[in-house]
Amino acid sequence: METRPDRRARISDEISPLLPVDRDAEVAVVAEYFAGDAARQSAEAIEAVISSTDLIVCDELDFGAMAAGARAGVPVVIVSVIASGSLVRADRVSDALERLRLELGLSEPIRYQGDLFVVPFTPTMRAPDFPAPDHAVWMRPDRGLKPDPNGSIVATLGTEFNTESGDLFDRILDALAEVDAPCVVAVGRDLDPARFGPQPSHVRVEQYVDLDALVPRASVVLHHGGSGLFMRSVLGGAPQILFPMGADQPFTADRVQHLGVGCVLDSQTADSTVIRERVAALRDDAKMRDRVTALRTETLALPDPAAVVRKVEALVTSAR
Structure with a gap:
């Protein structure tokens, strides 16, 4: 499969032509890049500082952080950043995560949904085909300001x-x-x-x-x-x-x-x-x-962030 260029590699005042939307290619990038080279780079960077770490908090695409946490025995909290939940798919990332596991010498599979999975979106925003894991906790992302429909x-x-x-x-x-x-x-x-x-x-x-x-x-x-x-x-x-x-x-x-x-x-x-x-x-x-x-x-109406913080604190305490 032809990979699309890294969208973040260019800083320019020029605007390139629009590419057709390719859903499968976007899902493939998660396995081929985020669970591949990006994960290796992230794991290496985190392992350099993890000796003084009690907890890793990362987003759901930072597989390297998850792997580094597993290797060091440090609990990992995943924060969902994809409202629909549609990009990280077990059947698409499993092979890449297995290769990463072997490269890092881990004895168990990488837990790509962490020890705690925080979702700052409502359950109805998530696609039914990609439900949150059983250990997910939901969190209100913001109090919100009063809307003005005439703005x-x-x-x-x-x-x-x-x-x-x-x-x-x-x-x-x-x-x-x-x-x-x-x-x-x-x-x-x-x-x-x-x-x-x-x-x-x-x-x-x-x-x-x-x-x-x-x-x-x-x-x-x-x-x-x-x-x-x-x-x-x-x-x-x-x-x-x-x-x-x-x-x-x-x-x-x-x-x-x-x-x-x-x-x-x-x-x-x-x-x-x-x-x-x-x-x-x-x-x-x-x-x-x-x-x-x-x-x-x-x-x-989602739980206040303070409630999630208490769960995170309990996770760290139980891991000590």
């Missing part, structure tokens, strides 16, 4: 896929130019806002914006479909328009559609007219906003 329209394509988005920013900006509402577009550190030319007075283009402050006052959020923006939009009470391009984004898009809290557009073909029409439709869709509010309420 700005916010758009971002993240900090990795922004430079692989072809002319998507241009199409979004053309759409927002004709929307009767304040609009804020974050293009990321690698792109100069000036490259997009003059914008109407109601459209602001920035490298970075405070999404934690803006999204709760957003009437619609347009984004690439990352798990973080999915959750942040829910906490902000805002309907979402997703333009999935890769990684976990197409799987996030599935959940957004299933839950009825936004819509999904083709990142390659959606023109400015379609984008503008969807923005207008979502701003006026009271039923969708009610569904977002319900999911927000469900999210805020």
